[in-house]
Amino acid sequence: MSARLMQGNEAVAEGALKAGVRFFGGYPITPSTEIAESLAKMLPQVGGTFIQMEDEIASMGVILGASLTGKKVLTASSGPGISLKQELIGYAAAAEIPVVIVNVQRVGPSTGQPTAPSQGDVMQARWGTHGDHSIIVLSPWSVRESFDLAVKAVNYAERFRTPVILLMDEIVGHLRENVELPETVEIYPRRTPKISRAEGYEPYKPDADLVPNVANFGEGYHIHVTGLIHDETGFPVGSPKITREFIKRMHEKINIAADEIIEVHEEFMSDADYAVVSFGGTARTAYEAVLNARKRGVKVGFVRLITIFPFADKIIAELAKKVKGIVVAELNYGQIVNEVERAAAGQCKVQLCAKYDMTIFEPEEIEAAIDEVSGNA
Numbered sequence: 001m002s003a004r005l006m007q008g009n010e011a012v013a014e015g016a017l018k019a020g021v022r023f024f025g026g027y028p029i030t031p032s033t034e035i036a037e038s039l040a041k042m043l044p045q046v047g048g049t050f051i052q053m054e055d056e057i058a059s060m061g062v063i064l065g066a067s068l069t070g071k072k073v074l075t076a077s078s079g080p081g082i083s084l085k086q087e088l089i090g091y092a093a094a095a096e097i098p099v100v101i102v103n104v105q106r107v108g109p110s111t112g113q114p115t116a117p118s119q120g121d122v123m124q125a126r127w128g129t130h131g132d133h134s135i136i137v138l139s140p141w142s143v144r145e146s147f148d149l150a151v152k153a154v155n156y157a158e159r160f161r162t163p164v165i166l167l168m169d170e171i172v173g174h175l176r177e178n179v180e181l182p183e184t185v186e187i188y189p190r191r192t193p194k195i196s197r198a199e200g201y202e203p204y205k206p207d208a209d210l211v212p213n214v215a216n217f218g219e220g221y222h223i224h225v226t227g228l229i230h231d232e233t234g235f236p237v238g239s240p241k242i243t244r245e246f247i248k249r250m251h252e253k254i255n256i257a258a259d260e261i262i263e264v265h266e267e268f269m270s271d272a273d274y275a276v277v278s279f280g281g282t283a284r285t286a287y288e289a290v291l292n293a294r295k296r297g298v299k300v301g302f303v304r305l306i307t308i309f310p311f312a313d314k315i316i317a318e319l320a321k322k323v324k325g326i327v328v329a330e331l332n333y334g335q336i337v338n339e340v341e342r343a344a345a346g347q348c349k350v351q352l353c354a355k356y357d358m359t360i361f362e363p364e365e366i367e368a369a370i371d372e373v374s375g376n377a
Contacts, residue, residue: 171281
């Protein structure tokens with residue numbers, strides 16, 4: 001297959017399409033708009049549907065409805081739009097509706113700097129909607145990985161019946177690289193009921209993996225969908241016991257598969273006394289900083305978070321036992337560093353290397369942080 005020059009945003013659209021997405025509802029917003037533009041062209045060619053809604057709230061609502069009819073769905077936005085989607089992201093989590101939300105991050109808060117890169121939406125991705133809820137968040141660092149993680153996001157949404165956030169940033173979203181995309185990908189199908197309509201079907205009765213097999217609207221099963229706490233029939237209940245079991249299952253269906261979901265990329269760790277932890281577009285600069293530091297004799301390793309949530313607690317805990325210090329490089333005032341510090345549990349020094357001035361990192365800036373934590377400054 002010949003290589004193609006494409007943008008990270010375009011690769012997301014290609015990956016979603018390859019994974020079976022056939023419905024997109026969205027609203028144009030920089031720097032995510034190329035995803036909508038690409039799918040506006042491609043979806044009709046495969047019998048899919050593209051719809052531009054009047055705002056971000058409606059965009060989220062329309063993909064929930066489409067998903068409930070059996071379509072694999074996607075929406076894409078950036079900071080202010082993601083803020084507007086939060087209530088319905090919570091609804092998707094509670095009603096267990098498979099949806100993928102792409103956030104191509106830009107500087108905030110509020111309107112911020114629309115075309116400038118940032119990674120300031122990390123905690124919004126995890127906790128943006130109210131209440132105790134689980135979620136899966138993935139972050140690519142290249143155009144090809146944007147394709148691959150778009151496929152994975154769709155598959156995870158279907159497998160776990162949960163919202164999945166593909167946490168891009170403007171760096172990767174607008175990055176252009178020559179990539180070879182696969183002809184075929186592994187596709188996780190929509191879960192279907194394992195009981196006939198005549199056998200007393202309970203749509204929210206979970207399988208052994210704690211995920212229910214909710215019938216699609218229009219398939220003849222009688223189902224009720226609500227954002228209220230509900231029992232296995234799907235109807236609201238006011239029971240403390242069922243509320244506790246419901247919220248616990250929302251988390252446990254992700255937790256029991258965490259070792260499989262959590263993915264990191266490590267290099268130069270065999271002899272490392274120090275490590276740089278990063279993610280997304282910033283990890284590209286962090287990698288070069290690590291290479292430069294090693295050329296100067298500093299034994300520093302590279303750890304890139306591909307899965308942001310569920311967080312790689314065990315991996316970071318083991319890392320903290322091995323090294324003397326960790327530099328966390330992120331394009332914000334300091335967010336993922338708090339997760340690293342929590343997981344490291346005081347076993348080594350954790351130092352933030354933050355940048356939040358609408359410009360990307362230079363390798364020298366991360367090198368300086370490496371030198372500081374290693375005592376070479």
